[in-house]
Amino acid sequence: MSYSVGQVAGFAGVTVRTLHHYDEIGLLRPSTRNPAGHRRYDDADLDRLQRILFYRELGFPLEEVAVLLDDPDADPRSHLRRQHRLLTARIERLTKMAAAVEHAMEARKMGINLTPEEKFEVFGDFDPDEYAEEAEERWGNTEAYRESQRRAAVYTKEDWKRIQDEGDEISSRFIALMDSGAAPESGAAMDVAEEHRQWISRNYYDCTYQIHTCLGEMYVADHRFKDNIDKAGPGLADYMGDAIRANAERHR
Numbered sequence: 001m002s003y004s005v006g007q008v009a010g011f012a013g014v015t016v017r018t019l020h021h022y023d024e025i026g027l028l029r030p031s032t033r034n035p036a037g038h039r040r041y042d043d044a045d046l047d048r049l050q051r052i053l054f055y056r057e058l059g060f061p062l063e064e065v066a067v068l069l070d071d072p073d074a075d076p077r078s079h080l081r082r083q084h085r086l087l088t089a090r091i092e093r094l095t096k097m098a099a100a101v102e103h104a105m106e107a108r109k110m111g112i113n114l115t116p117e118e119k120f121e122v123f124g125d126f127d128p129d130e131y132a133e134e135a136e137e138r139w140g141n142t143e144a145y146r147e148s149q150r151r152a153a154v155y156t157k158e159d160w161k162r163i164q165d166e167g168d169e170i171s172s173r174f175i176a177l178m179d180s181g182a183a184p185e186s187g188a189a190m191d192v193a194e195e196h197r198q199w200i201s202r203n204y205y206d207c208t209y210q211i212h213t214c215l216g217e218m219y220v221a222d223h224r225f226k227d228n229i230d231k232a233g234p235g236l237a238d239y240m241g242d243a244i245r246a247n248a249e250r251h252r
Contacts, residue, residue, distance in 0.1 A: 002032060002040040012049055027066050028052060054083045058090060144205040151204060163203045168232075170196050174240055175233040184242035193240070193247035209248040216244030 009016045022028035023039065028049055030039035041049075048069065055065040068082075155163075173192045182188055193212075200207040200215075207215075219225050220241040229237040 002042050003046070005030070005039045005041070008041045008046065008049065011046065012053060014053070022049075022052070022062075025062065025066075027062060027069075051083070054087075058083070058086050144207075144211065147205040166199055166203075170199060171229075171232045171236065174236060174243070178233065178235065178239045184239050185246040189239070189243040190247040190250055193243040194251075196240070196244070197247070209251055212244055213248045216241040219244075 003011070005016050005019050009019055019028065019039070023030065028045065031042045031045055032040045034040055051069060052065055055068065056062075060068070170192060173195075174189070177186070177189050177192065178184075193216075197207050197209070197212045200212070219229055219237045226237040229240065
């Protein structure tokens, strides 16, 4: 069978103009022409076109494709083996690129630009991305959320470790006060609550007393936060919530 240039263009997903160009430069000459002079392609021409398109997809310039295809020592199987090898290598590169893009997309959810290994090193078994969509739904339209995203996007692993260390130090001071029997409404506990508020403002967003009070309430009401905070010390979430509320009232 033979095929018209229009049919071949449709089969291969290329333009008629492309096939005309391949003919003009000698890369793919049709085997025959009909009495009217129109190009007619046979199955061997289609096989050659397929090999051309493989190499073009791999980024080879037309001149190199012509050299490869016209090599008298190469047979069709060698072309297929070469193309398979090149395609496999390209797939591996694209897979790595896709993984990198996927990681970047995940990182952008919370603005945390860390690898999964670094994230575990900093946050342990607490995954901030787990709450990313919920956080965006609840606070995405607030300036505090946008400011937190902007700051987090430029933090390095060292920045996050510093922030975590500062937060752990504040938690330790709360626990020490709680263990000593100091009331959450005591001056010492309210002072630590104030340091906690300033820690948030310094590292995330401008944490007003109103926002801080809402956070304290969430630490107690949302079992996910409560359970995570109480890992440092049983009852810590309630103690922090009470101290935060007392501190906000003190500054009202």
